[in-house]
Amino acid sequence: MAITEKELEELFEKMPKKMEKNRRKHIMIKNGELESQAIEANTRTVPGVITNRGCAYAGCKGVVLGPIKDMIHITHGPIGCAFYTWGARRNKAKTEENVKNFMNYAFSTNMQEKDIVFGGEKKLAAMIDEVVDMFHPNAITISATCPVGLIGDDINAVAKAAQERHGIQVLAFSCEGYKGVSQSAGHHIANNNLMANVIGTGDMEKAPGKYSINILGEYNIGGDSWEIERFLKEIGYNIVCVMTGDGAWEHIRNAHVADLNLVQCHRSINYIAEKIQTKYGTPWLKVNFVGVQSTIKSLRDMATYFDDPELTKKTEEVIERELARVQPVIDQYAKICNNKTAFCFVGGSRGHHYQGLFRELGIETVLAGYEFAHRDDYEGREVIPDIKTDADSKNIPDFQVEPDPSRFHLRMSPEKMEELKQKIPLGDYAGMNLEMKDGDLIVDDLNHFETEEFIKLLQPDIFASGIKDKYVVQKMGIPAKQLHSYDYSGPYAGFNGAVNFARDVSMAFASPTWNYITPPWKTAPLLEGEFGEGGKA
Amino acid sequence: MSRKIEGVKNVNENPCNMCMPMGGILALKGIEQTMVVLHGSQGCSTYMRRHISQHFNEPIDVGSSSLNEKGTIYGGEKNLKQAFNNILRVYHPQMIGVLTTCLAETIGEDVERIAAEYLRENKLNYPIVTAPTPGYGGSHAEGYFFTVRRIVEGLAKKAEKNYKINIFVSNISPADIREIKRILDLMQVRYTLCPDFSDTLDRPYVRPYTKIPEGGTKLADIAEMSGALATVQMGMTVDESISPGEYLREEFGVPLYTIPIPIGLENTDIFIKLLQELTGGVIPLSLQNERGRLVDAMIDSHKYNFEGRSAIFGEPELVYALAGACIENGIMPLVVATGSKNSTLCTLVQDLSAEKGLDFIPEIVTESDFKEIRGLSVAKGVNVAIGHSDGHYLEEQENIPLVRLGFPIHDRIGGQRILSVGYTGTAMFLDRVTNTLLAAKQKSYRQTMYNKFYRGKEKSEVAKYELLRV
Incomplete structure (x- = not known):
């Protein structure tokens, strides 16, 4: 069932004036007949609506830097921020030979009132000395929290001095929580610094072998990256580094040698993908390893890029074998899932990626959106020139890169590039909206009020989002699937991940639990008529 | 440059506490039809909602004034007032609680004035309770009590004696x-x-x-x-x-x-x-029986419990109560720790130890972190840990089983249902600890026996003899 313009109008009428004016621009019903349909994104959240968005620190330390396992990540600030990003995202990391692993640790300067008054630089510097003494990390990051910028602690100077003192890299990230409008600002800040100071500082001059790639924007939630790497390695790809799931500073430094960058989460990492291309000549390819068909398409796109009969043959072999293995299992689960509808509201790429996997199970996504995406994640990269830069986006310094005099080289002729661009999403992302059907709802920065209202109107069978709205949805009698942390499950990417996801979603539908919601002394039809949460009752 | 400030540790490695507004939210969630707004970056409210949700498995709606760079320069008044507007309209609460964050406090926001002004401008007679709770002002434990105090300061009026x-x-x-x-x-x-x-x-x-x-x-x-x-x-x-x-x-x-x-x-x-x-009332028989059952349970388990050597950590108030409960059952608390700054806890536990005539003084640490708690627990030979989920490293890496209790419980379900108070709750708490000790013992029994007594073929006679003496 689709939502009508009238129903949407009624919803807007329930909002306070200012909120309504704002939210109108972030909510749209897909209409493919229009030449273009613009949505507003990456603008300030209305205060007081219950948003799912986080802050710049969350995007920088929590998302991009946190998974790099061999660096010590120091949170400079009062204790809360370090605590809240401690293992909370389920980005898994395993210990490799000769690579350190600090994934289980949270480090904070635990600033107190006196540090706010007198400054926290000395404490930070002393703390760096302590962690170096104790852990001998190869590199350190310092992430700033709100008070740091306000009291004027110069974390860059502290980092520089510590770097000289200890002879290891110490990077400072000014990702104070108030920067930008969401965690997206933090991704950008993290990307800039990694690009400026880490990527390309390794000694490798040449790719370690044929088909060398980096996987960008994959954070190994619940082991996703391990599943992806499993079949990529089998096909014959050499994975130079993953940014940043189960990633290592040691490896990221050599990212410049790869011949192709895969971009999984476009939002959080596209800055690096673009800049590597400018500086080292490595093209990037938008991939999606969520869902069997999307995975297969991504593998074929990669084979097309490398254009090698041997690789193509191996790719098809793996696809055929994996498909024969997983498809019958998925088909069984699809019987449970068939003809159901879903809401899919996640961060910056999963709101899009999971739609394909849902479709394979026979579940239609009727509402989708992103927490912190930009317009290009909805409408495709072609809108980038049209995006107005506002005060909030200007606050994040964009730095320019030049082709590296010794390490830049073209991976192919410009003609060949152009030819490939016609076939595969090379350096391009067409956005989420393209994948959605007419009449579907697209909502940017969905808030709790709207969540409830849209559930009443559309009554989806499953709601895919995060823990903050999970319990609202479940209390409305609808199963929820956490797509940030996977409800302690996973992996969900790749072939095995699709099976896991199909199983978990089927469990949500088939669990006997839902049969007991209505007490025996209340008859079901009466309940629907009298107590239904509105809308359809 | 001197590398170390003698005796002062600057790093907090694996924290044992959260920040002030976290406790403030919990307090305000206990007030009828109340909505909470955090005045600061929206990350604060998002992070805290996320963690509270995970513990209670409940929706946790907390608004934010979503301050950004502009707000930090010109003040966040406009944002906060807009947040009030939207929350009143959408949620219709009977009260709003405003907690501040690091950001709001560092830029010196006077939320009490802003709230009063908002009410005046909108001609509202409406309770808005404010509590300045910067993250650097204390831990969530202090945030909790301070916010309760602010609620009472804001709402309590001179009233007739009501004998409640x-x-x-x-x-x-x-x-x-x-x-x-x-x-x-x-x-x-x-x-x-x-x-x-x-x-x-x-x-x-x-x-x-x-x-x-x-x-x-x-x-x-x-x-x-x-x-x-x-x-x-x-x-x-x-x-x-x-x-x-x-x-x-x-x-x-x-x-x-x-x-x-x-x-x-x-x-x-x-x-x-x-x-x-x-x-001046009577203690009903049923309650007296509950006490009797608890004592009976304590006697039933006393030998198992006396093998317990515990590490207790969490909020000061909880830690103090647990120390007492452990001592009276012989589950001697060797390590008593809190992430909060609280010298009273030290004195109280010391007094308690003296009063009970313990032949040791528990290691009492405040402003602690899990590096310290873990180190002390290993050094002291602790065999059971009691506290919130972040002690799971003790279990996973040091083989010290963890009895989960307190806040937050994020790696198990049902933190909201853990019952530990009163005679009946204490019996349940005690059973959890006793059974954890028993499970650990049973799990390692064969190995322990093997290590202790088996000395190879030639010494089997000796082993037999020693076994007989057990």
Whole structure:
């Protein structure tokens, strides 16, 4: 069932004036007949609506830097921020030979009132000395929290001095929580610094072998990256580094040698993908390893890029074998899932990626959106020139890169590039909206009020989002699937991940639990008529 | 440059506590039809909602004034007022609680003035309670009590004597709060319990879904706390400056009785005896039987328990009550730790140890982190840890089993249902600890025996002899 313009109008009428004016621009019903349909994104959240968005620190330390396992990540600030990003995202990391692993640790300067008054630089510097003494990390990051910028602690100077003192890299990230409008600002800040100071500082001059790639924007939630790497390695790809799931500073430094960058989460990492291309000549390819068909398409796109009969043959072999293995299992689960509808509201790429996997199970996504995406994640990269830069986006310094005099080289002729661009999403992302059907709802920065209202109107069978709205949805009698942390499950990417996801979603539908919601002394039809949460009752 | 400041540790490695507004949210969630707004970056409210949700498995709606760079320069007044507008319109709460964050406090926002101005501008007679809770001002434990105090300061009015008893609970589980209410009802006490998040943070499944859950301490009851017969506050470790009971005593002359959380036989006895003295009522037979059953349980388990050597960590108030409960069962607390700054806890536990004639003094550490707790636990030979989920490294990496209790519980389900207060709750707590000790013993029994007694073929005669002596 689709939502009508009238129903949407009624919803807007329930909002306070200012909120309504704002939210109108972030909510749209897909209409493919229009030449273009613009949505507003990456603008300030209305205060007081219950948003799912986080802050710049969350995007920088929590998302991009946190998974790099061999660096010590120091949170400079009062204790809360370090605590809240401690293992909370389920980005898994395993210990490799000769690579350190600090994934289980949270480090904070635990600033107190006196540090706010007198400054926290000395404490930070002393703390760096302590962690170096104790852990001998190869590199350190310092992430700033709100008070740091306000009291004027110069974390860059502290980092520089510590770097000289200890002879290891110490990077400072000014990702104070108030920067930008969401965690997206933090991704950008993290990307800039990694690009400026880490990527390309390794000694490798040449790719370690044929088909060398980096996987960008994959954070190994619940082991996703391990599943992806499993079949990529089998096909014959050499994975130079993953940014940043189960990633290592040691490896990221050599990212410049790869011949192709895969971009999984476009939002959080596209800055690096673009800049590597400018500086080292490595093209990037938008991939999606969520869902069997999307995975297969991504593998074929990669084979097309490398254009090698041997690789193509191996790719098809793996696809055929994996498909024969997983498809019958998925088909069984699809019987449970068939003809159901879903809401899919996640961060910056999963709101899009999971739609394909849902479709394979026979579940239609009727509402989708992103927490912190930009317009290009909805409408495709072609809108980038049209995006107005506002005060909030200007606050994040964009730095320019030049082709590296010794390490830049073209991976192919410009003609060949152009030819490939016609076939595969090379350096391009067409956005989420393209994948959605007419009449579907697209909502940017969905808030709790709207969540409830849209559930009443559309009554989806499953709601895919995060823990903050999970319990609202479940209390409305609808199963929820956490797509940030996977409800302690996973992996969900790749072939095995699709099976896991199909199983978990089927469990949500088939669990006997839902049969007991209505007490025996209340008859079901009466309940629907009298107590239904509105809308359809 | 000197590398170290002697004796001072600058790094907090794996924190044992959270920040002030976190505790403030929990307190406000215990007030009837209340919405909370955090004045600061929206990350604060998102992170805290996420963690509270995970513990209680409940929706946690907390608004944010979503301050950004502009707000930090020109002040966040406009944002906060807009947040009030939207929350009033969409949620229709009966009260709004405003907590500040690092950001708001660092730029010097006066939320009390902003709230008052908002009400004046909109000609509203409406309760907005404010609590300055910067992350650097203390831990979530202090944030909790301070916010409760601010709620009472904001709502309590001069009232007629009403002969009720005020009960201020510390951050215990919804199940614990329900148990305390059950005991109060059994004792036929008329009371106002605050904050009461027993329903709001553990709400039954009912249709239709409401944005703000039913339950919580009634605003009208808080208003009349000033006329109560007495205040009973579970807050032995709570500083006067953040004590709600102290406020009622100073401002309205309500006598204050400070007691430990009733976990453990003696701590529960203190609570029951105090209620009896205050009300002159009788202790019903059923409650006396509960005590009898607890004592029976303690006797049944005493040998197992006396093998326990515990590390207790978490919020100061909880840690103190647990130390008492452990000592009376011989589960000697070798390490007592909190992430909060609290010198009272040290004194209290030292006094308790002396009073009980312990032949050792527990290692008491405040402003601690899990590096320290883990190190001390290993060094002291601890064999059971009691505290919140972040002690799971003790279990995973040091093989010290963890009995989960307190806040947050994020790697297990049901933090909201863990019952540990009163005689019955104490028996349940004790069983959890005893069974954990037993499970550890049974799991390693063969290995322990092998390591201890098996000395190879040639020494098998000796081993046999030693086994006979066991």
